[in-house]
Amino acid sequence: METTEKTPSLVKMFLKKMLQNKLACFGLLMIFLIVVLAIFAPLIATHQPNVMDTGATLLGPGQDGHLLGTDNYGRDLFSRIVYGSRISLIVGLGAVAVGSVIGILLGLVAGYFGGWLDSIIMRFMDALAAFPFILLAITLMTVLGTGLINVIIAVGIGNVPGFARMIRGQVLSVKEELFIEVTNSLGAKQARIIFIHILPNCLTPIIVYATMNVAGAIISEAALSFLGLGIQAPTASWGNILKEGKDYLIVAPHIAIFSGMFILLSVLGLNLFGDGLRDALDPKTRA
Amino acid sequence: MESAILLETQDLEKNYTLKKKTLFGKKAEVLQAVNKVSLAIHQGETLGIVGESGCGKSTFARLITRLIAPSGGKVFFDQKEITAMAQPEVRSLRKDIQMIFQDPYASLDPRKRVLAILTEPLEIHGIKTAKERRELAYEMLEKVGLQREHASRFPHEFSGGQCQRINIARALILRPRLVICDEPVSALDVSIQAQVLNLLLDLQEEFHLTYVFISHDLNVVRYFCDRIAVMYKGEIVESGDAETIYQAPVHDYTKKLLQAIPKSIESNEE
Numbered sequence: 001m002e003t004t005e006k007t008p009s010l011v012k013m014f015l016k017k018m019l020q021n022k023l024a025c026f027g028l029l030m031i032f033l034i035v036v037l038a039i040f041a042p043l044i045a046t047h048q049p050n051v052m053d054t055g056a057t058l059l060g061p062g063q064d065g066h067l068l069g070t071d072n073y074g075r076d077l078f079s080r081i082v083y084g085s086r087i088s089l090i091v092g093l094g095a096v097a098v099g100s101v102i103g104i105l106l107g108l109v110a111g112y113f114g115g116w117l118d119s120i121i122m123r124f125m126d127a128l129a130a131f132p133f134i135l136l137a138i139t140l141m142t143v144l145g146t147g148l149i150n151v152i153i154a155v156g157i158g159n160v161p162g163f164a165r166m167i168r169g170q171v172l173s174v175k176e177e178l179f180i181e182v183t184n185s186l187g188a189k190q191a192r193i194i195f196i197h198i199l200p201n202c203l204t205p206i207i208v209y210a211t212m213n214v215a216g217a218i219i220s221e222a223a224l225s226f227l228g229l230g231i232q233a234p235t236a237s238w239g240n241i242l243k244e245g246k247d248y249l250i251v252a253p254h255i256a257i258f259s260g261m262f263i264l265l266s267v268l269g270l271n272l273f274g275d276g277l278r279d280a281l282d283p284k285t286r287a
Numbered sequence: 288m289e290s291a292i293l294l295e296t297q298d299l300e301k302n303y304t305l306k307k308k309t310l311f312g313k314k315a316e317v318l319q320a321v322n323k324v325s326l327a328i329h330q331g332e333t334l335g336i337v338g339e340s341g342c343g344k345s346t347f348a349r350l351i352t353r354l355i356a357p358s359g360g361k362v363f364f365d366q367k368e369i370t371a372m373a374q375p376e377v378r379s380l381r382k383d384i385q386m387i388f389q390d391p392y393a394s395l396d397p398r399k400r401v402l403a404i405l406t407e408p409l410e411i412h413g414i415k416t417a418k419e420r421r422e423l424a425y426e427m428l429e430k431v432g433l434q435r436e437h438a439s440r441f442p443h444e445f446s447g448g449q450c451q452r453i454n455i456a457r458a459l460i461l462r463p464r465l466v467i468c469d470e471p472v473s474a475l476d477v478s479i480q481a482q483v484l485n486l487l488l489d490l491q492e493e494f495h496l497t498y499v500f501i502s503h504d505l506n507v508v509r510y511f512c513d514r515i516a517v518m519y520k521g522e523i524v525e526s527g528d529a530e531t532i533y534q535a536p537v538h539d540y541t542k543k544l545l546q547a548i549p550k551s552i553e554s555n556e557e
Contacts, residue, residue, distance in 0.1 A: 182394050185386045187379065187411050187412060189378070201396070
């Protein structure tokens with residue numbers, strides 16, 4: 001009975017809005033392609049990503065059956081980029097998950113309870129944010145050691161202050177709204193007020209911010225790998241490939257160009273999608 | 288015949304300390320928002336509280352629902368002292384005392400559908416099963432003059448008057464005994480005001496409600512209330528039967544308030 005009474009569900013309304021936005025669809029398509037690359041990497045890759053062929057180094061695109069050419073060890077660049085998408089996506093999503101969960105919890109507590117708790121949490125966040133991100137990541141990577149999980153943790157921690165600040169600001173304005181006082185007057189407990197009323201009303205900018213931060217995290221991973229602190233050779237990650245490519249910019253520019261292009265496309269896709277999300281998630285613009 | 292007292296306040300006070308910075312450091316200044324208010328509200332009656340903005344009406348409303356803690360004095364509800372209650376007790380007390388606020392839109396969570404808004408009070412107090420809650424919500428929706436189909440909509444799809452009806456439905460779904468209406472119609476068009484007021488009157492009869500009706504509009508209060516208390520600078524300066532106060536005000540401030548009613552409206556009333 002209820003299903004017949006419902007106006008279009010949230011998901012339907014959201015999809016309708018998203019589909020009307022051409023740029024967001026384009027962004028989503030790019031993200032989708034990269035996700036497909038990552039999931040079906042073994043099926044899509046034409047070669048083993050780490051197998052060297054000293055007879056076929058620095059081949060250009062299309063030569064000898066290598067779609068995007070080979071690198072200085074004769075490894076197939078296309079296959080390396082395909083496998084590298086796995087690392088980029090895992091780091092991007094993982095770091096944002098770590099950063100957003102910790103940041104949202106800290107921001108909610110700081111914003112809702114205020115007072116000394118707020119001061120302690122936010123000054124700590126300020127201190128964390130005051131570190132240049134790369135310096136912070138280098139410190140963390142030195143302490144934690146290299147490796148995929150540690151890259152995720154390091155990049156994730158770098159993301160915490162942004163999320164905490166953003167959600168705290170949202171909480172400060174939302175908690176003064178009348179409907180929060182009304183919920184209080186109904187006899188609701190604080191946990192209900194925080195998680196059922198305040199959090200959902202803070203979430204729109206957070207979702208958009210998180211989407212764009214996935215892009216930022218992908219770049220951070222690339223930067224860390226580029227500096228030799230992130231994913232270690234021979235594992236392929238876009239940052240690693242880019243780093244190796246820089247030594248051969250003159251003789252084999254395709255290495256840096258293609259790996260850089262994939263970073264660019266994924267970041268662009270995520271940003272366009274994030275913009276679309278922002279419009280589609282606003283309940284006031286729902287048709 | 289006087290019915291039993293439902294809510295009583297004794298010397299209720301609320302002070303706010305304002306810190307002012309002067310040339311020689313900070314100076315604390317005490318603002319008395321509510322000053323020694325003693326009032327009794329009888330079962331089934333409607334008590335109007337009138338006064339200009341900033342006179343402490345809304346603070347008084349929040350004090351008797353214990354949304355804020357008083358600086359002094361006591362509040363008794365059904366002979367229990369609610370000012371002495373601990374938080375969990377206060378929460379269960381909320382079943383009996385509900386509020387309706389001035390701004391109909393801002394009172395509703397913009398991200399929740401009407402059905403979720405209406406079932407929330409029941410959910411909070413763990414009353415009934417999910418299915419029964421939904422049925423009750425539909426029933427309430429019809430009682431306040433809306434339709435079942437409205438249950439799946441979001442607040443922004445409604446007009447101000449409809450939103451206030453939703454607020455009323457939510458306040459009444461717990462079957463409270465006392466409803467505090469804090470300027471419930473002043474944000475609405477005049478034509479809608481009458482509809483909402485009549486709805487409140489009908490519901491009062493049906494559910495045997497007691498109202499505390501806060502307003503700055505003496506015409507509305509006269510139409511709606513049995514008794515009136517006039518509040519000025521945090522104090523009750525005059526209280527009594529609505530018609531008596533309207534016809535023969537004693538306190539200067541009440542006279543001023545009555546004079547301030549635009550003449551054309553008054554002549555329409557006669």
